[in-house]
Amino acid sequence: MIFNEEYETLPREALEALQLKRLKQVVQRVYHTVGFYRRAFDEAGVQPDDIRTLDDLRRLPFTAKQDLQANYPFGLFAVPMSSIVRLHASSGTTGRATVVGYTQRDIDTWSELMARCLVAAGLTKNDILHNAYAYGLFTGGLGIHYGAERMGASVIPMSGGNTKRQLMILQDFGPTALCCTPSYALNLAEEGKVLGIDMRALRLRVGIFGAEPWSEKMRAEIENALGITALNIYGLSEIMGPGVSMECQEGRNGMHIFEDHFLVETINPDTGEVLLPGEKGEMVFTTIMKEAFPLIRFRTRDISRLLLEPCRCGRTLLRMDRITGRSDDMLIIRGVNVFPSQIEAVLTGIEGLEPHYQLIVERTGNLDTLEIQVEVSERLFSNADEVKVLQNMERRIVNDIKEFLGISARVKLVEPKSLRRFEGKASRVQDRRQL
Ligand code: AMP
Ligand code: ZN
Numbered sequence: 116m117i118f119n120e121e122y123e124t125l126p127r128e129a130l131e132a133l134q135l136k137r138l139k140q141v142v143q144r145v146y147h148t149v150g151f152y153r154r155a156f157d158e159a160g161v162q163p164d165d166i167r168t169l170d171d172l173r174r175l176p177f178t179a180k181q182d183l184q185a186n187y188p189f190g191l192f193a194v195p196m197s198s199i200v201r202l203h204a205s206s207g208t209t210g211r212a213t214v215v216g217y218t219q220r221d222i223d224t225w226s227e228l229m230a231r232c233l234v235a236a237g238l239t240k241n242d243i244l245h246n247a248y249a250y251g252l253f254t255g256g257l258g259i260h261y262g263a264e265r266m267g268a269s270v271i272p273m274s275g276g277n278t279k280r281q282l283m284i285l286q287d288f289g290p291t292a293l294c295c296t297p298s299y300a301l302n303l304a305e306e307g308k309v310l311g312i313d314m315r316a317l318r319l320r321v322g323i324f325g326a327e328p329w330s331e332k333m334r335a336e337i338e339n340a341l342g343i344t345a346l347n348i349y350g351l352s353e354i355m356g357p358g359v360s361m362e363c364q365e366g367r368n369g370m371h372i373f374e375d376h377f378l379v380e381t382i383n384p385d386t387g388e389v390l391l392p393g394e395k396g397e398m399v400f401t402t403i404m405k406e407a408f409p410l411i412r413f414r415t416r417d418i419s420r421l422l423l424e425p426c427r428c429g430r431t432l433l434r435m436d437r438i439t440g441r442s443d444d445m446l447i448i449r450g451v452n453v454f455p456s457q458i459e460a461v462l463t464g465i466e467g468l469e470p471h472y473q474l475i476v477e478r479t480g481n482l483d484t485l486e487i488q489v490e491v492s493e494r495l496f497s498n499a500d501e502v503k504v505l506q507n508m509e510r511r512i513v514n515d516i517k518e519f520l521g522i523s524a525r526v527k528l529v530e531p532k533s534l535r536r537f538e539g540k541a542s543r544v545q546d547r548r549q550l
Contacts, residue, residue, distance in 0.1 A: 118234035118266060119227065122375045123430045130431065133375060135169050137403035142166050142175070145409050148193040151186055152411065172378060172401065173389050177412045180213065183353065188214040194407050204252040205352040205452060212252075215352050216407040222261065224404055225355055228373050229262020232361035235371065235428070236323050236346050238292055240267035245290035245319075247299060248326065249275040249450075254356025255326055259294050262358060268292070275299070275450075278306050289318040296450040297329040297337060297345070301481035304340035315342035321364070323348050325357060327447040328438050330550040347437060353413055354400050360435055369422040369434030376404045379433070380412070381421060384442035395420040397442045398435065416443045444544060446476060448483045451522050455544055458487060461515045467495035467508060471534045478548040485524040487512065493531050 117123050125133070143163045145152040156162065159176045166172070183191060192199065200219050204212040217225065238244065244263045248255030256274055263270035271288060273281055275295070281303060284290070293300065300322055307314045319341055325348035337345045349370050350357035359377060360370035372379050377400050381390045384397040398415045402408075418440040421433050446453045455474060462468050469490040477484050491508065498504060505528050512526045 116234050116237070116239070117428070117430065118231040123231060123371075123373075123432060125375065125431055127431060130374060131169060134378060134403060137375075138169065138172065138378065138401070139163070139166050141401075141403050141405075141409050142411070145193055145411060149191055149409075151182065151191055169378070172380070172412070175401075175411050177387065177399065177414050178410055179414050180353070180416070183213045189216065191410075192216050192407055193409055194218055199407055201257075202252075203254045203257075203352055203356065213353055215254075215356075218406040221355075221405055221407050224376065225258060225358060226261040226265040228355070228376065229258055229358040230266035231262075231373065232323065232348055232358050233259075233262055233266050233268060233292075235361050235363040235430075236292070236321050237344075237364040238263075238266065238268050238321070242268040242292050243288060243290040243318075244268045244270045244292045244294060245273055245281075245285060245288070246270055247273045247275055247281060247293065247295035247303075248357075254350070254352045255294075255450075258350070258356035258358060259323075278303060279310075282307050282310060282312060285317055285319070286312065291318050291320050293319055293322040293341070293343070295322075295324065296326050297324040297333050298327065298449065298478070298481050298483065300324055300337050300345070301333070301340065304337070305481055308340075314340060317341070319343050321346065323361075325349055326450045328440075328550060330437070333550055349435070349438065351415060351417075353410060354402060354415075355405070359400065362434075363426065363428040363430065365428035366426040366434065369426075369436050371426065371428075371430050371432040371434050374432050377402055379421065379435070381419075382414075384414075384416070384418070392421050392433075393423050395436075395439075416441050416445065418442055446474075446544065446546065448476060448485055448522055451520070453485075453520055453522060457520055458516065461519050462487075462489055462512070465508075465512065465515065467492050468512075469531060471536070472543060473534055474544045476544065476546045476548060478550075483548065485522060486527060487516070487524050488527045488529050488534065490531050490534055491528050496531055 146163045155176045161174045198218050199216040201217045204214050246259050250256030260270055304314050322343050322345045334345045346362040348361045350359040360372040362370045380399040381396040382399050390396045398417050398419050400413050402410050417438045419436045419438050444455050472489040475486040509526045516524045
């Protein structure tokens with residue numbers, strides 16, 4: 116089934132004509148309403164009228180996460196606050212995250228695109244959807260929720276956490292579909308097994324998983340543990356939230372990008388050069404229908420490639436492959452975005468610590484764990500005859516990390532000068548997860 120038959124199966128030519136029309140409009144609009152874009156376009160020597168073909172897109176400058184941060188919180192909004200009906204932020208960091216805003220029409224659009232995703236996964240009005248993405252500032256929970264209501268499934272707004280309760284609802288309400296991060300799906304399966312629940316005997320038949328990297332191996336594990344079909348969904352708050360692209364149940368290989376709303380390019384992350392369709396690189400998106408927070412050539416830092424073969428489902432929308440990495444050092448820990456620089460900022464704000472640290476990320480069972488090893492100062496170390504001093508320090512770091520970044524970490528204080536020093540670029544992260 117296809118939710119929006121007309122737009123999801125447009126012949127390429129008609130799609131491109133529509134894209135060009137929409138691109139021209141959005142470029143005009145941001146130039147005249149957002150100071151940042153006016154300056155950026157002027158600096159790049161490009162004017163809205165210069166956009167005559169889709170290829171002219173590459174004349175426009177990129178927008179980076181730093182531009183969003185520099186205009187925190189609302190500086191890039193293209194409408195007055197009175198037209199904004201909802202605010203969200205990227206996952207992670209209770210500090211200055213990326214803030215995004217939506218008009219009522221944006222919410223309607225997002226709901227439609229999410230409805231397209233759910234229908235692509237084979238859902239109908241008769242399905243019950245267990246939504247275990249976090250509700251709140253993070254876009255996952257509410258994004259999926261509105262999409263489910265739009266296409267008519269019965270949505271259970273579980274949100275994240277409280278695994279025992281989730282398992283009870285999975286048994287009692289008999290949902291047929293599950294939305295959460297892929298690692299949490301495995302975690303649910305594992306915990307269920309411990310409690311003696313036959314997870315394959317639940318009514319679940321399909322799962323829609325995203326918000327963090329996963330692999331074909333994990334897909335097989337999840338499908339086997341829960342007795343379901345597992346599909347990949349991609350999105351990021353800057354561009355909209357979940358529902359930028361989604362795998363269909365027929366193809367089950369790569370996620371259809373809703374190209375009537377988003378233009379996609381793949382670039383070489385080092386040079387910014389636009390790559391040929393199908394080449395692997397950093398995905399760059401331009402939103403052509405968003406009102407409140409349009410983004411021009413946003414560098415996602417996510418590495419993937421476009422899949423050019425037509426899909427048997429009948430959608431003409433291009434697909435993108437799984438995300439295979441990042442072109443920056445962002446980590447996703449239990450679905451939460453974490454930059455090492457944010458951890459560093461917390462550590463350097465605490466007296467008695469040295470700016471030498473090491474982050475070790477592992478997956479134990481199905482849960483991500485983060486260990487922070489950090490050197491204490493000579494002074495603290497020589498005064499640390501009392502174990503209590505060090506214990507208090509560890510506790511403080513754990514609390515601060517939790518408070519500022521929203522993640523739980525294990526902290527290990529180490530002796531001065533014991534961590535490895537780097538001559539060139541420091542590599543402070545060891546990601547030992549094997550997905
Ligand atoms: P957020 O803005 O907090 O929703 O985080 C968005 C980021 O999550 C993306 O830029 C990706 O790095 C990651 N992400 C989202 N969906 C997926 C997916 N299906 N596979 C891999 N990474 C994903
Ligand atoms: Zn398809």
